Amino acid sequence: MKVIGIVTSGGDAPGMNAAIRAITRMSNRLGMEVFGIYHGYAGLINDEIVRLDTRKVGDVLHRGGTFLKTARCPEFQTEAGQAKAIANLKRYDMEGLAVIGGDGSFRGALALQKWGIKVVGVPGTIDNDIPCTDYTIGFDTAVNTIVESVNKIRDTATSHERTFVVEVMGRNCGDLALCSGLAGGAEVILIPEVEPNYEEVCRRVQKSHDQDKSHAVVIVAEGVGGDPSSGRDVYSSSAFRVANYIKEKTNIDTRVTILGHI
Structure with missing residues (x-):
């Protein structure tokens, strides 16, 4: 895998920026290209995608919320919306996606997985309502x-x-x-x-x-x-x-x- 994307979705949570930074830095160290997707799944549909590197995430560690922004996206729940998202993933040659969010974000990740995209879910929600993890980010x-x-x-x-x-x-x-x-x-x-x-x-x-x-x-x-x-x-x-x-x-x-x- 050479190219991945990062998306933050649903409600924001403290620590999301730290997660974005860690994923970006480690991926770059492994020789992978990283793209950040603004405004959650809505940004994936609307092509709000930018390249991330260690310089762009260098000053985000101390900030709350998510610098990639986040939003709800009813359109992504439709097959047509998911098809647009998949088309943009392919346009940037993204083979995988790191999804940082809660239960709704993970349902979206599952939908992408059914389209053949490799997805890693990072539990990020203040609610702590994600199973199989002691404490979610935030x-x-x-x-x-x-x-x-x-x-x-x-x-x-x-x-x-x-x-x-x-x-x-x-x-x-x-x-x-x-x-x-x-x-x-x-x-x-x-x-x-x-x-x-x-x-x-x-x-x-x-x-x-x-x-x-x-x-x-x-x-x-x-x-x-x-x-x-x-x-x-x-x-x-x-x-x-x-x-x-x-x-x-x-x-x-x-x-x-x-x-x-x-």
Whole structure:
């Protein structure tokens, strides 16, 4: 194999640039030509393809996200879109493709494989929802970012003797909520994989307030109680439903923070 391409697809994740850099440097060292594809699979269809070398990836290691950009591409889900992508791969004599992304990106990689393209999937998603790998690229940074935010929120919760419900990302995977909640010392952690017992949540919150703490932090995964990608209103999200229930049952001042894309 003499020529390969690199594509980042779906949601961005910290560490994607480091992965692009590593693949490019090692491939060049092995005498291979490397092309970077901008805007995910959309760029593969629209011929947004540039040559990469060690100089072009020399200043990306410290940057978050992906310098190749990323985008959703409904057209790639069609056979016509895939045919355009294959034509561009052949135009640049690319024999293989490194796909950095999550589950949707890997489904796209599988589609290319069926067209005869050799594909390597590099798990890159903060959700950590890719099997056969302990930690996906971006997960560790996301956990640490959440913990840092929770530490600051706890200061405010302590000052005002409040309960804070903090919603974190992860779609239908609770790894972000679980790991950040454990690391941040949350009083309650709710994840999609376990049916929530709201009465128990209220009991734990009340217990925390009755003790010397006089505050509580509840970490809620965005996928608790339904698919977060369903387009529901923010005020009907998991965090607000949990917060409203706590306030109604305990009469404790309860606030919501949705961390989102930080």
